[in-house]
Amino acid sequence: EAQVTQNPRYLITVTGKKLTVTCSQNMNHEYMSWYRQDPGLGLRQIYYSMNVEVTDKGDVPEGYKVSRKEKRNFPLILESPSPNQTSLYFCASSLSSGDSNQPQHFGDGTRLSIL
Amino acid sequence: KQEVTQIPAALSVPEGENLVLNCSFTDSAIYNLQWFRQDPGKGLTSLLLIQSSQREQTSGRLNASLDKSSGRSTLYIAASQPGDSATYLCAVRPYYGQNFVFGPGTRLSVLP
Numbered sequence: 365e366a367q368v369t370q371n372p373r374y375l376i377t378v379t380g381k382k383l384t385v386t387c388s389q390n391m392n393h394e395y396m397s398w399y400r401q402d403p404g405l406g407l408r409q410i411y412y413s414m415n416v417e418v419t420d421k422g423d424v425p426e427g428y429k430v431s432r433k434e435k436r437n438f439p440l441i442l443e444s445p446s447p448n449q450t451s452l453y454f455c456a457s458s459l460s461s462g463d464s465n466q467p468q469h470f471g472d473g474t475r476l477s478i479l
Numbered sequence: 480k481q482e483v484t485q486i487p488a489a490l491s492v493p494e495g496e497n498l499v500l501n502c503s504f505t506d507s508a509i510y511n512l513q514w515f516r517q518d519p520g521k522g523l524t525s526l527l528l529i530q531s532s533q534r535e536q537t538s539g540r541l542n543a544s545l546d547k548s549s550g551r552s553t554l555y556i557a558a559s560q561p562g563d564s565a566t567y568l569c570a571v572r573p574y575y576g577q578n579f580v581f582g583p584g585t586r587l588s589v590l591p
Contacts, residue, residue: 368522397579407568407581422578454522467513468570468579470522 366391370455370471377445378479385440385474387455393469395458396438397422398430400451401473407454413438445478452476481506481573483582491588492559500554500585502569507547510572514543514554516565517584523568527554559589 368389377383389396397412399422409422413432427449429441438457442449453474459466482505492498502512511530515523527536527543529552535544542555552569566584573580 399581404583406583407570409578409580412578456523467525467528468523469525470515472522473520 366469368455368457368469368471370453370474372474373472374475376477376479379446380444383442383445383476385442385453385455385476387438387440387471388436389438389455389457389469390436391457391459391469392435393457393459394435395466396432397456397468398428398438398440399454399456400424400449401454402451410440410453442476445476447478450476450478481509481571481580483569483571483580485567485569485582485585487585488583489586489588491590493590494559494561496559496589497555497557498559498587500556500567500587502552502554502582504550504552504571504580506573507550508573509547512543512545512552512569512571513579514541514552515568515570517568518565526567556587559587561589561591563587563589 371386394415398410399407401407408424410428411430413419419430455471456468458468484503486501513528514526517523529536529545540557545552566586568584570579570581
């Protein structure tokens with residue numbers, strides 16, 4: 365089954381403790397991205413990757429890092445999490461950034477609480 | 480900077496009604512526009528994608544239209560059902576960038 369898988373689904377942690385949210389897709393998609401969703405602000409893009417070893421900032425990249433060493437994986441790293449990063453996070457992928465008329469596929473989300 | 484708005488923010492209708500959800504965007508130069516539904520505690524499910532050269536797309540009871548010149552898209556849901564209850568989001572892909580810009584969503588409740 366074609367899917368985007370995020371782990372963990374839920375995480376409660378404390379300020380300053382490094383964490384990684386993994387994202388994996390099994391559709392051989394080139395384009396992957398991370399979003400955060402906050403009440404009243406909607407979904408905002410954090411980082412995106414057009415292909416392996418190619419990443420770029422979205423609208424709200426501060427406090428986050430990403431890497432794209434393999435096509436299927438796009439982990440989101442919070443080196444020193446802070447309470448303002450408490451949010452619902454989504455990973456998404458689409459077939460090709462070159463062909464922009466491809467729908468995005470989303471994971472089920474990761475709810476992060478930073479205390 | 481592209482901004483996307485959706486009206487209404489919430490909508491409650493009785494089962495069987497036809498309804499229209501609205502999406503507006505400030506910059507008409509877009510690659511495409513995509514409609515999603517989001518169920519509580521779930522990710523986003525793609526419903527329809529309209530390319531910039533298209534005027535509408537249909538899937539089952541759903542029909543999405545696009546008017547680039549006026550910066551608007553509508554999602555028409557025919558014969559609504561309680562299972563249609565969800566939040567509906569539209570997102571545009573800007574012409575010269577890769578960032579998808581999302582609207583805040585319309586929360587739909589279809590009452591049995």
